[in-house]
Amino acid sequence: MSLFRPLLVRSLTMVGVFFVVLLMLVLTLGLTGFSDRILAATIGEQLRAERTALAETIRDPDEMEKVLEKRREELEIFYGLRTPWYYRLPRTALRVLTLDLGEARSLRSFDGSNRVFDIVTERVPNSMLLLTTSFVITAIIGVIGGSYLATRQGSWLDRFVSGFAAVSFAIPTWWIGILFILVLSIQLRILPSGGMYSTPPPTEPLPRFFDLVSHALLPVITLVLVSFGPSIYSIRTITLNIAQEDHVKIARAKGLPESRVRLRHILRVAAPPIVTGLMFGLAGSVSGSILVETVFNWQGMGRLYYDALAGTPDENVIVALTFIFTLMYVLIRIVLEVLYVFLDPRVRYTD
């Protein structure tokens, strides 16, 4: 019971988040008349196609108009343009909930499908590859560096890392990526400037893997460089706060070996907030990667967003992506909440 209640409250909050976002999407699409415009455009396109097909059989222009008008009515009913948006869009939202994401107008998946679902499922692993790699590296640097710095409070290194963390907050990650491209790919020609594979991509598995690594190097370095400072700093601060608590003093006073004090009495207590912080970072980087992927032309979800926005915008893809970003974020957060309740026994009693 004690475990169940906090879990329930937290999951409900995240479900609330999800529905609030969904509601906002629906309201924005409906109130601005945007959804009606898309549907009207789709119907117009279909009618134009049918007109050319019908021109083969129907010669009389008046009859043609009549047939087309009837067809327009059918289509408007079929697509739901005749029903007001506040009936139609919630249904669309429910459809989207079952991951039926509709079709893209101009974007295609790598093998040519125009179903948004196909396009997205192709891109998610690419995004994950970039994010997970840089997240793991950042987390390792953060935990090691943070727990080390906690023992060196006030040293020049400590002050340097604090300053560096503060500066990191003021730097747009994507701009650092651009600088890397400018210096390392354009001027020095050490690493490729973007994309995931060279053209043409190597066919052998091993060269292909190394090709991918060389392309992933710059974006990963960019992501790690900007996030490892804050990561170290926050872990250091959490650890430091716990190290000053009474139970640690008692443990030391009992004469326990320092390594045991650090592992059992400090890090164990610090683990839940650290894990939360790291997971927050992961959830946050889901959207943060939009810009980095755009800069490095990394064929992930973020770059897909940019492609859907630039040029002739692809509304369906944009709606679907916003939805999926929210969904991914919420899922990560729910996993995190569950994990947290298990990690930190205190939550079960205080919530």
Add this chain to the structure above:
Amino acid sequence: MSRANALRVLLRSGPGFGGVSLLCLLILVALYVLLVFPLDFGESQWSNPVVWVDNPKAVPPAWTNTLRREARPPHRIFEGAEPHTVQMARSGPVHSWRFPLTYASSHPPTFLAVTLADVKYEERPPLVLISLKRPDGKQLRIYRHAVRGPREGESGPFLRYGQTPLRVQLSTDEATVTAVQNFLADEFDLRLDGAQIGGRVDRFLFGVPTGDSEAAFAPLTGDYEIIVQAAMREEGDSVGKIRFVVGGAVFGLMGTDSLGRDLARGLLFGVPVALFIGVIAALLSTAIGTSLGIASGYLGGRADITIQRISDIVANVPVLPLLIFMLFIVGPSLWMIIFILVIFGWPGLTIQIRSMVLHLRTNQLVEAIQSLGASRRRVMFRHILPQITPYVFAQLIFGAPAAILSEAGLSFLGLGDPSIPTWGQILEAGFRTGGIYLGYWWWIVPPGLCIVLTALTFMLLGLGIEPVVNPRLRRSPP
């Protein structure tokens, strides 16, 4: 702590001093821009190609010449209104302008262009002639233009090129190419066809043949003179403005982008815009966050639960995708960006303020005032708010860089407000048009540095203020 004392503590800390001085600098620049630039700078100048037509495209700043072994040609603009000399000829007065040009670069100019404006004549149209006198004493006429005569039914005096000045790009002008062709044949005995000359007129005009091959020319340095003559027919005829541009390969303090826009001006205009975004967004979200936090903590009960649930939810909404979505649907506008940043920016503060207020409402001061019969609003805003003000102030400062970075990111995705140029938009243009792959660093590095500098100003200010706000952090330096 008294106010003067707080300021002293702030200025004595390294980050505090840095933050305050940077902020002063930014405010000074912003004031300068507000005084000098038109408020509709974005629409009337930045996105108006006519303004930038005489600038070289995508060239680095002028000061890069000091770092280069071979200096690139500087950008030269000669303008004349009143004629330098007026001579009487048989046909009428001849107005002439002489522009001396010392050419020292080892590269030819990037283009030559001439602009005529406000030509007035009584009866018969004037004739405009432009010649170039070279250091080697050779002289050739590079441009000849007969101003258009009276139309049928039109009566004098006639005004030409008043609304839209006449601009001619000499590098590609057919008559100029022919003139250069003849010049090369007469002076150097070189017979080149039009295709070999077209577009490269500058190289021949400002060079001598090297003899290696037919079209190989080495730049000729020395004192040139551009002579503009307008042969008038009557006393009162005049050319209002004449402008001759010798296109350079470096420009101004910050160079130009691929449309020839002066990047220094765009960067300058970005200062007040960024400050405005940061301050307004931080101010509004702090105001909302603080008042809801106080209300939640002090009122308790159902209000507390409602506010806490709502802020829990809003705090967890992934902002960037939603921002992109809303801007895409509603259309890019600076106000929309600020609005969304504000409505998603308050919950963190609300949660923190609430816990502080929960603590404060039990202290004796508040209890004493309540027992004196003060209204709830009075207690909240006169007695609780002042106690948390320093903390709120620090949060306000930390809120500004987040807003500035968000706007920059959105602009970079192409969702910036097109009527107001920002640093993010300059970067976006550089990225979208491939400027980064061509190595146009002056287009990419400075706007980013501006963003970082402005965000850093607020970060430093916040770091400097923290010890003032939070006495527990105030400790003697180790």
